[in-house]
Amino acid sequence: MTVALETRGLCKSFGALTVADRVDFRLEAGVRHALIGPNGAGKTTLVNMITGLLAPSAGQVLLGGEDVTRLPQSARVKRGLGRTFQINTLFREMTVLDNVALGVAERDGAGGRMWRSAGSHGRVRAEALELLATFGLQDDAGRRVLDLPYGKQRLVEIAIALGLEPKVLLLDEPAAGVPSLESHRILKCLEQLPASIAILIIEHDMDLVFRFAQRITVLVQGEVLCEGAPAAIADDPRVRRVYLGERHG
Amino acid sequence: MKRPAGYGADPGVRWTEWLPWIAALAVFFVLPEYLLFGARILTYILFALSLDLILGYAGIVTLGHSAFFGLGAYTAGILAAKLRLHDPLLLLVAAAVAAGALGLVTGAVILRTRGLTQLMLTLAIAAVCLEIANKATPVTGGADGLSGVTIAPIVGLFRFDLFGKTAYLWCLVILFAVWWLMRHLIYSPFGVGLTGIRENTVRMHAIGAPVYRRLLTVYTLAAIIAGIAGALLTQTNQFVGLNVLGFEPSGELLVMLILGGVGRLYGAFVGPLVYLIAQDVLAKQFPQYWYLGIGLILVLVVLFARGGLLGIVDTLVVRASGAARRSAAGDKPPPYAA
Numbered sequence: 001m002t003v004a005l006e007t008r009g010l011c012k013s014f015g016a017l018t019v020a021d022r023v024d025f026r027l028e029a030g031v032r033h034a035l036i037g038p039n040g041a042g043k044t045t046l047v048n049m050i051t052g053l054l055a056p057s058a059g060q061v062l063l064g065g066e067d068v069t070r071l072p073q074s075a076r077v078k079r080g081l082g083r084t085f086q087i088n089t090l091f092r093e094m095t096v097l098d099n100v101a102l103g104v105a106e107r108d109g110a111g112g113r114m115w116r117s118a119g120s121h122g123r124v125r126a127e128a129l130e131l132l133a134t135f136g137l138q139d140d141a142g143r144r145v146l147d148l149p150y151g152k153q154r155l156v157e158i159a160i161a162l163g164l165e166p167k168v169l170l171l172d173e174p175a176a177g178v179p180s181l182e183s184h185r186i187l188k189c190l191e192q193l194p195a196s197i198a199i200l201i202i203e204h205d206m207d208l209v210f211r212f213a214q215r216i217t218v219l220v221q222g223e224v225l226c227e228g229a230p231a232a233i234a235d236d237p238r239v240r241r242v243y244l245g246e247r248h249g
Numbered sequence: 250m251k252r253p254a255g256y257g258a259d260p261g262v263r264w265t266e267w268l269p270w271i272a273a274l275a276v277f278f279v280l281p282e283y284l285l286f287g288a289r290i291l292t293y294i295l296f297a298l299s300l301d302l303i304l305g306y307a308g309i310v311t312l313g314h315s316a317f318f319g320l321g322a323y324t325a326g327i328l329a330a331k332l333r334l335h336d337p338l339l340l341l342v343a344a345a346v347a348a349g350a351l352g353l354v355t356g357a358v359i360l361r362t363r364g365l366t367q368l369m370l371t372l373a374i375a376a377v378c379l380e381i382a383n384k385a386t387p388v389t390g391g392a393d394g395l396s397g398v399t400i401a402p403i404v405g406l407f408r409f410d411l412f413g414k415t416a417y418l419w420c421l422v423i424l425f426a427v428w429w430l431m432r433h434l435i436y437s438p439f440g441v442g443l444t445g446i447r448e449n450t451v452r453m454h455a456i457g458a459p460v461y462r463r464l465l466t467v468y469t470l471a472a473i474i475a476g477i478a479g480a481l482l483t484q485t486n487q488f489v490g491l492n493v494l495g496f497e498p499s500g501e502l503l504v505m506l507i508l509g510g511v512g513r514l515y516g517a518f519v520g521p522l523v524y525l526i527a528q529d530v531l532a533k534q535f536p537q538y539w540y541l542g543i544g545l546i547l548v549l550v551v552l553f554a555r556g557g558l559l560g561i562v563d564t565l566v567v568r569a570s571g572a573a574r575r576s577a578a579g580d581k582p583p584p585y586a587a
Contacts, residue, residue: 051455077457089455091448094255101256102445103456105438111458117260117436124438125256142257164456 003065004029004198005050005081005168010059012045012222019045021222022059027168027198034213035202038242042222043202044086047170051083052076064167077106082166084157086173086202090145097141099156101128103163131159135189151182155189162193169193171201175208187212210234218242254444260436269518273421277414285413288485290525291420292478295427297506297517299474302431304503305512306440307467308447309360310368312499313375316355317348317472319494320378321479324348326395326489327388335401337409337419341480348476349469356468360461372496379495394490398483409484416485423481427474428514434470435514443467447512504543508550510557519558 005027012020019042027033035043048054050061052073061069063079071079091099105111105124119125132138135155145153154174161169174190175183187208193199203209209216209230216233218225220242226233233239254260276287296318303309321344328334328343359370382389389395402408407415434440446453446460453460483489492498501524509520527546531539554561 053451053454073454074457074459077455083455085451085455089449089452091445091452093448094253094444095257097257098255098441098445102442102453102458105256105442106457110438111442112439112463114437114439115433116438117258117433118254118256118438118441119258119260119436121256121438128256160452160456 006062037219080167082161083170284417288416293521296478311371313371315498317475318479321476325480325483344480349473352472510559
């Protein structure tokens, strides 16, 4: 199987505090892979290093076999890396349509055009509307994001990332802060994502993780504790001890 | 009313957008004794537009925008007074190039920073420009100002007259051209992307936008427009003084724009108009205390009308249309207002 995303010996420390310690991680093409671990395990730090938001102290990030460690975020996005944020990171005062269309336009190469109006870029708009429809957001296209309920805002997060047509999608707690009733809707949307996209999902909701993921990596204090199929992870005594606790025992 | 540009927006020019131009033309015929003053207002509108582009759209806060205005003014002045280049169009182009170059070079540095650091750097650049103009007396005239600026007739036909007729129309034509270009820019994907950068830079990076390059582009464009405005001021006054540089004109411009309304294109029209007229009237009535009047207006706007004067218009329009809708519905209160 081809490797879509790989980290080699990735380290990050802030002074004496080490938040990522020689993380070797492989995400294979088309696989749904979950990254779990207790709070403060360094999951979001790892995602931020992969996307280029944070520079690692040491180690490499490879995207489709190419070393992208020194490339800026925008260059990684162009190579097919999309992400969502744990805390909504949206254009709050802009419409839902614009939120998604901005991403589509950047991918399409139209984002820097200075003369023709955005409104006349019919292809960008049509594609954005189509994406919104797959998330059931077509009726909200003209509303401002800040007027949307939180659950729908989470869906906009995912829609923006999908508009970039990623080969690798990093979902940082897509259901965070969403009531469990609505989190099912988010899971449904996630299950409908194209199989060709390799997905790395960080999630605390174990039901969601075990229903969605084909592989699981457990991160504890910045180190990879173990990696394997969900059943193997659930039975692993080390994982039970440090992470799953009595609940799944 | 404010209509945000975007992928769902219709970029067509609405009838209200022609009003400023009709008014400006009417002034030319109705108030011939005010044309020099009018040219000054048009110049400041152009200057305010350039600030609105970076502050209102891209969200770059600057206290040093006069650096570009002043450089444009001095470039036109020095070329005309010392190097005998008198053609107005050529002087505008020269001022635009000089200001644009300064914008590109200083922008390359300051746009790598943010927040207070960025603010202080813009202030420092404006202060340095002021000091250079102050000390380089042989070239700039220093504190005495640069006189002996003569401007040739526009395209060899229209002479700058004492009453400011030519200057007024010249400023109006340039302002219209810049407005036309800027309007396209704001409605373009690039313009919507600028709003995106202001709204959420982190997200803009995450969708793969070259944020720094975009900011540098728009900063340079704004510098070019400010430089053109400065050159227009020189051509109207046929004189350049140190008061075009430094913190004071930068701050004054910011006040004008906030007064009119930031990030809405036409705030840059209303702000300088109201500010300069108020300044003119108040300075005649209360030569000692006119700044107090300006201060009071600004305090009231910031306290009660965060969207500037145009924001007040917005609110009134919304209320009026709401009232109209209610009366159309037979004056029945909405069901939830029981």
